[in-house]
Amino acid sequence: MTARQMPSFVPDRGSFVRCKRCHEQFFFVETVKNKRMPVDVAPASDGNLIIHKRGPDEEGNPRLPFGSVVSGLQAEGMREAGIRLYVSHFRDCPYAEEFRKKARSRGTWRRNR
Ligand SMILES: [Zn+2]
Numbered sequence: 001m002t003a004r005q006m007p008s009f010v011p012d013r014g015s016f017v018r019c020k021r022c023h024e025q026f027f028f029v030e031t032v033k034n035k036r037m038p039v040d041v042a043p044a045s046d047g048n049l050i051i052h053k054r055g056p057d058e059e060g061n062p063r064l065p066f067g068s069v070v071s072g073l074q075a076e077g078m079r080e081a082g083i084r085l086y087v088s089h090f091r092d093c094p095y096a097e098e099f100r101k102k103a104r105s106r107g108t109w110r111r112n113r
Contacts, residue, residue, distance in 0.1 A: 008084040009051040009065065011041055021095035029067030037067060038089035047085030048075050 015027045017038070026038040029051055039049060050070050054063045067086070070078065075085055090096035 008043075008082070009053060009086075010084075011039075011051070011065070016041055019089060019093060019095075021098070022093050024089065024093070026089040028064050030064040031067055031069075036064065038093075039067060039086045040089050040092065042086075043084035044087045045079075047087045048072075049086040049088065050078065050083065051086055 011027045016025045017027065018025050019038070025041045027041060028036045029039050029049075031037050039051065048069055049067050052066045054066055056062050070085070078085060090100070
């Protein structure tokens with residue numbers, strides 16, 4: 001498979017969540033540490049997250065897409081190959097610090113879905 005044929009991740013509109021504070025839309029991904037992370041729905045020209053769709057778990061439950069951070073150099077190569085990269089909603093959300101505090105006091109930050 002050449003890089004050109006490599007499919008870019010497109011988030012499922014049904015999974016979009018609206019930020020309660022800044023009202024932008026995002027979707028959740030799971031990171032290497034099994035943590036949920038909100039990601040802006042639009043790919044960013046200076047993004048640093050590569051997202052992969054995943055199939056259901058052993059019990060057939062749908063799983064969140066998997067997101068991992070790439071280095072600047074990797075990001076450059078991926079952009080050249082036409083792969084879409086995303087950014088954490090926390091990067092631009094003016095209330096990110098508030099969410100982080102909440103997440104710490106509750107253990108994890110969960111949305112009911
Ligand atoms: Zn926000």
